[in-house]
Amino acid sequence: MPTTVPSADPFSAAPPQLRAALARQGFTSLTAVQRAVLDAESAGRDLRISSQTGSGKTVALGLLLAPSLVTEGAARTAARRPAGPAALLIAPTRELAVQVGAELRWLYADLSGVAVAVVTGGTDPVRERSTLERGPAFVVGTPGRLLDHIRRGALDVSGVAHVVLDEADQMLDMGFREDLDAIVDHLPAERRAHLVSATFPPAVRALAGRFQPNALHVEGTRLGAANEDIAHVAHLVRPTDRYATLVNLLLRSLGQRTLVFVRRRVDATEVAERLTEDGFSAAAFSGELSQVQRTRTLHAFRNGTLQALISTDVAARGIDIPGISSVVHLDLPTDGATYTHRSGRTGRAGQKGLSVLLVPTTEHRRVEQLFARAPFELSWQPPPTAAEVRKAHTKRTRRRLHGLLDASADPQREESGGDVVEATTPGSGDPPLDKHREYAKRLLEERDATEVVAALLALSEPPLPRDPIAIEAVRASGPRERDRRPPRHRGDDGRRRSHQKPRGAPRKGKRFDKKTHASRSQRP
DNA sequence: AAAAAAG
Numbered sequence: 204m205p206t207t208v209p210s211a212d213p214f215s216a217a218p219p220q221l222r223a224a225l226a227r228q229g230f231t232s233l234t235a236v237q238r239a240v241l242d243a244e245s246a247g248r249d250l251r252i253s254s255q256t257g258s259g260k261t262v263a264l265g266l267l268l269a270p271s272l273v274t275e276g277a278a279r280t281a282a283r284r285p286a287g288p289a290a291l292l293i294a295p296t297r298e299l300a301v302q303v304g305a306e307l308r309w310l311y312a313d314l315s316g317v318a319v320a321v322v323t324g325g326t327d328p329v330r331e332r333s334t335l336e337r338g339p340a341f342v343v344g345t346p347g348r349l350l351d352h353i354r355r356g357a358l359d360v361s362g363v364a365h366v367v368l369d370e371a372d373q374m375l376d377m378g379f380r381e382d383l384d385a386i387v388d389h390l391p392a393e394r395r396a397h398l399v400s401a402t403f404p405p406a407v408r409a410l411a412g413r414f415q416p417n418a419l420h421v422e423g424t425r426l427g428a429a430n431e432d433i434a435h436v437a438h439l440v441r442p443t444d445r446y447a448t449l450v451n452l453l454l455r456s457l458g459q460r461t462l463v464f465v466r467r468r469v470d471a472t473e474v475a476e477r478l479t480e481d482g483f484s485a486a487a488f489s490g491e492l493s494q495v496q497r498t499r500t501l502h503a504f505r506n507g508t509l510q511a512l513i514s515t516d517v518a519a520r521g522i523d524i525p526g527i528s529s530v531v532h533l534d535l536p537t538d539g540a541t542y543t544h545r546s547g548r549t550g551r552a553g554q555k556g557l558s559v560l561l562v563p564t565t566e567h568r569r570v571e572q573l574f575a576r577a578p579f580e581l582s583w584q585p586p587p588t589a590a591e592v593r594k595a596h597t598k599r600t601r602r603r604l605h606g607l608l609d610a611s612a613d614p615q616r617e618e619s620g621g622d623v624v625e626a627t628t629p630g631s632g633d634p635p636l637d638k639h640r641e642y643a644k645r646l647l648e649e650r651d652a653t654e655v656v657a658a659l660l661a662l663s664e665p666p667l668p669r670d671p672i673a674i675e676a677v678r679a680s681g682p683r684e685r686d687r688r689p690p691r692h693r694g695d696d697g698r699r700r701s702h703q704k705p706r707g708a709p710r711k712g713k714r715f716d717k718k719t720h721a722s723r724s725q726r727p
Numbered sequence: 728a729a730a731a732a733a734g
Contacts, residue, residue: 295731324733347733378731467729490731516730537728 216241218269224312225262233266234259236423240267249415250397251371254423255430256521256547260399261303261369263423264292265310267397268341268365272317275364276340280316286338287359288320292367293386295374297323297345297494298501299521303369304343317341322358324348325494332357346374346382353389360389368414370520371398372540375410387414401547402540429579433550435558437570438586439677442563446477447672449533451587452559453483453511454671455595459528460504463513464545466534474533475513482668485511488518519544529557535566539573539715561586564677577715589671600664611636 213232214222225233233241236254240263250267254260268290275289292307294300304321311317320339322331324347335342335357342349342358352358366387368374374383396414403411411418440448453461465471468489475487486500486509504512505524512518513533519541527549536542550556560581562570574581587595646655 297732328734345732347731351733373731376731378729382732519730 217266220273220313221266221269221310224310227312228309234263234423236260236421237263237266239421239423240264242421244419245421247395248419249395249417251403251411251415251418251420252397252399252423253401253403253420256401256544258423260423261306262310264367264397264399265307268367269311269314269317271364272311272340273314275362276316279362287362288340288342289362290341290365290367291349291360291363291386291390292341292343292369293346293349293374293383294343294369295345295379295520296517296522297325298497298518299369300343300345302521302523307341307343311341319343322348322352323494325497328352346379346386350382350385353386360386361391363390363394365395365397366390366414367397367399369399371400371411372402372404372407373400373520375407401543404540430547430550430556432554433546433556433558433579435546435560435577435579435581437560437562437574437581437583439562439564439567439583440586440674441677442565444586444674445533445561445563446474447674448561448586449474449531450478450481450669451589451592451671451674452529452531453478453485454592454667454669455587456528457510457596457599457667459510460507460524460526461511461529461531462504462518462524462527462545462548463511463531463533464519464536465513465515466537468515470534471513471515475511478511478513483511484509485513488512488514490515490517516541516545518548522548523551524548525552526554527551527556529559532558532560535560535562535570539577542573542577574715585676586674587671588676589673592667592671596667597664600660604660604663607635 212222214225214230216233216238217225236252236258239245240250240252245267252260252263254263272289279286279289292300292303294303300321300323304319307319311319318337318339319341320331320334320337320343322335322342322344324345326348328348328351331348331352335352344352349358353360368383373379396418398411398415398418400407438448449463463474465474468491471487471489472491475485478485486503488497488500488504492500500509500512501518501522501524503509507526516536521544530546530549532542532545536545546556546558549558560570
């Protein structure tokens, strides 16, 4: 959230035509990365923008490009050149492209003649084609479809003045390499190229040189700075208890949105199906789904119809869904960067968030290595027990009761809560307690007050979708029984002298690297 | 090593 700065015009650094849009969107000041991008030094340079997720990088970019979009657009209209876009933004997933496009649209709402088009796979190419024919100044898209339009002549990128790679570290990764090169081959040589990413590990920086021989590095929030709103918790569980732990976690946070990450598409589908059978409101999200399904599912998660979304890493980056109270890593992330991106889906816009790692005992050591240099504290805790889950449920019911009582005492007061999934709060209409008041008086005359309240509490506690599951706690550093090797020799005190060989050497480039993330000792 | 991205 932008912090308020007492100033005549908090947006004085922004292009004048965009200030009204910023105010309409509820901005009260520019974020660090936005101010940094608008700094005079940035003029005319290729930028390498690194900043924490959710820090307003897209808007920063929009602010940067707006003036030249207006100028280029006008120049090309005057010259009667074919109306290809002046700016191109390439994103690694379809949903991200859509989201970025939407953000640029509200930002450019007052810029007449500057339209934003989004082109992605999974949608009707003919409709996109006709959108492109209208000559949008800014085109946002995913690599495959962009290239498709370019090759078919539907998209003329010869007039592109700015090309932007969003989530640049991933875009420069192997999988996107070919398409990206092919697109860039069509761009004019004199274009400016901007890379946007949370992190720029050495491997990415090496590749980045091909796009930006002489880039200016712009840092919004300090590289690797931790989001203080996110708590990081690890539960050590037996591999067979992972699903049970997930069930307990979901029961504990019933009524709140949880994003669950798994490794493979098939896992997403299977876990979602199993959760649904267990009475949860859950769905899978992965590249296995049709685009229609993907959009529909994400919408259902956004509007609160779904409590849990079980996703592959397709949703790990950039996706902004308000109100995700926790992220669960059912499968461990492959590396530090993936962990950071996944976790960044919670704790957004100043809200508190929880990131929970389910660590199979077999992976204990690897996880400790992975997080040894993380810029935050990973808190190892026993998984939630069945008793804790039930207690949380009772507490939740009592909180709703207090909400009702407070609302009844003071109707002006906003209902507290934050429960987004279940219809836990009565709809606005008649004051909810009115029709019960007469009977309540009679009941209290006839019965013992404590008994009446206790009975009502019992009645008001909704049934859980399913019973919480007993999970056996695992000792934090104990090797599994079958991993234990016979002691080689014992000392006089009978204790083992030799320890087993560390399993698995640290993997190169997989950890929270000093180059990509600040280490803990560098924390302010 | 998997996922994503073009049908």
